[in-house]
Amino acid sequence: MTYKVLSNCPVCSSKLRITRLKCSTCGTVIENEFELSKFAYLTNEQLGFVEVFLKCRGSIKDVEKELGISYPTVRSKLDEVIEALGYKAIKKPKVNSKDILDMLENGEISADEAVKALKDGEF
Template identity: 70%
Template sequence: MGYKILTKCPVCNSKLKVTKLRCSCCNTIIENEFELSKFAYLSAEQLEFVEVFLRSRGNIKDVEKEMGISYPTVRSKLDDVILALGYSLNKKPKISNKEVLDMLEKGEISPEAALKAIKEGELLE
């Protein structure tokens, strides 16, 4: 009977490394320090979310429906997984009204984009 691999130390909660592999057919044993996938360190809840997200092909409405959660909760769970995998969240930088007006004056953005940026406080691409 196989057990789920432990990825966190039960004493200090740091990441564990695999150091021994055994073939279940011929019993060959290989010892070394092996890296686990980033996904191995996700919690059970995070893995469940990733599975639902992938099955839904990234369609947030489908994730909402299947998990019975709201749009903001889906976004929050997605952000949590992104951070757990070691990536940063690329939040759009805030932009001042003066910067927006300067860009509009130079013709770098359309009047519609300028209005939207002023209303929302960020410049959308």
């Protein structure tokens, strides 16, 4: 049985480094310090979101349908993943009422989300 590689220390939560690799066929062992991919540090929930996002080819509307969540929630989860990968998420600028109504008309947001966005002036 194989296990997912731990990416953070269970004691202090610091990032772990791989120091030993072993071939399961011939038994060759390589020892050194190896870095994990940035994706190894994502939570299982974040990895699941990334998988759905890629499967949907980045279409937020399709991600909404696949996960059964709202447009703002998809954006929030995407920003969370972007920041977890070490990048600064670009916050969407405030949206004017015409843009909100266009998104509602195109089915990108629900009526409740449009009402909230019109009140708040942003997504």
